[in-house]
Amino acid sequence: xxxxxxxxxxxxxxxxxxxxxxxxxxxxxxxxxxxxxxxxxxxxxxxxxxxxxxxxxxxxxxxxxxxxxxxxxxxxxxxxxxxxxxxxxxxxxxxxxxxxxxxxxxxxxxxxxxxxxxxxxxxxxxxxxxxxxxxxxxxxxxxxxxxxxx
Amino acid sequence: xxxxxxxxxxxxxxxxxxxxxxxxxxxxxxxxxxxxxxxxxxxxxxxxxxxxxxxxxxxxxxxxxxxxxxxxxxxxxxxxxxxxxxxxxxxxxxxxxxxxxxxxxxxxxxxxxxxxxxxxxxxxxxxxxxxxxxxxxxxxxxxxxxxxxxxxxxxxxx
Numbered sequence: 001x002x003x004x005x006x007x008x009x010x011x012x013x014x015x016x017x018x019x020x021x022x023x024x025x026x027x028x029x030x031x032x033x034x035x036x037x038x039x040x041x042x043x044x045x046x047x048x049x050x051x052x053x054x055x056x057x058x059x060x061x062x063x064x065x066x067x068x069x070x071x072x073x074x075x076x077x078x079x080x081x082x083x084x085x086x087x088x089x090x091x092x093x094x095x096x097x098x099x100x101x102x103x104x105x106x107x108x109x110x111x112x113x114x115x116x117x118x119x120x121x122x123x124x125x126x127x128x129x130x131x132x133x134x135x136x137x138x139x140x141x142x143x144x145x146x147x148x149x150x
Numbered sequence: 151x152x153x154x155x156x157x158x159x160x161x162x163x164x165x166x167x168x169x170x171x172x173x174x175x176x177x178x179x180x181x182x183x184x185x186x187x188x189x190x191x192x193x194x195x196x197x198x199x200x201x202x203x204x205x206x207x208x209x210x211x212x213x214x215x216x217x218x219x220x221x222x223x224x225x226x227x228x229x230x231x232x233x234x235x236x237x238x239x240x241x242x243x244x245x246x247x248x249x250x251x252x253x254x255x256x257x258x259x260x261x262x263x264x265x266x267x268x269x270x271x272x273x274x275x276x277x278x279x280x281x282x283x284x285x286x287x288x289x290x291x292x293x294x295x296x297x298x299x300x301x302x303x304x305x306x307x308x
Contacts, residue, residue: 004214005184007221014183015218019225020232022176022188027233029169030161034245034252041300046158047166052274054170055177059279062178073185080187084268084277084284091291093266094273098292100258102299104251107259107270108190112223116230119243121252128256133194135257136264137206 005077014075023113025055032114032122034105041102100132176229177275186218189272190226191263193219251303262292 040048106125196216263269277285
């Protein structure tokens with residue numbers, strides 16, 4: 001495991017710009033509106049499938065092609081690769097996540113981005129997510145000293 | 151074709167596709183410039199490392215990423231604000247979802263996403279984008295429970 005590249009001003013700007021594109025896309029696609037997400041989950045509007053599909057296709061191409069064309073990221077460091085595992089935690093976690101998502105129509109990205117559209121009600125969801133993440137960490141088994149990165 | 155499109159997408163489909171492509175572009179830009187993988191739910195655990203001495207939060211994977219993850223989250227807010235300022239009619243976003251549902255639903259979202267190591271962007275976009283079948287199973291699992299919950303809630307309120 002290489003040491004992570006420090007967050008220089010240029011890297012921070014790159015991260016900020018990438019996040020801004022992501023956030024603009026979330027707002028443009030109205031995913032920051034819980035009602036639209038709930039409309040998808042209740043089979044009245046299939047837009048979320050287009051959002052997810054579009055995002056996955058672009059990401060798939062980028063993740064495949066970029067490491068073939070470049071030895072390292074343009075601003076240094078290395079290409080990270082997160083390995084997903086299928087185990088009980090993934091199953092239970094995903095199931096619980098879905099129950100919460102189906103209840104409120106808000107997931108982590110839109111909870112954050114939605115604040116940019118002046119929707120302060122989303123602070124309730126944001127607070128809930130922060131508390132949930134905190135509870136998960138407090139209840140988690142102590143990590144192994146060199147647990148794999150995700 | 152038009153009838154089908156209006157049935158599936160009563161509010162039109164172009165903005166969904168364009169928004170999705172932009173989300174993918176954001177994740178791709180992050181990767182090509184910095185090599186980082188941009189799921190969103192980790193920021194909620196990594197930010198706790200500033201406040202909690204709990205060994206779980208003091209892992210290197212949170213300490214080493216907590217700065218850029220917060221900057222990334224700030225970018226999300228700024229990007230959405232740019233859309234709001236430029237393209238909306240200026241009405242602040244709002245929701246009819248009751249506060250209790252936002253709070254309780256949010257709690258389950260935060261707990262579940264971190265236990266399952268990913269959310270709609272972590273498993274749904276980055277995981278599927280790197281063709282990892284555990285992420286596909288995670289997506290199918292949370293889609294199934296979300297469909298069930300959303301429809302049960304709608305049915306119980308009607």
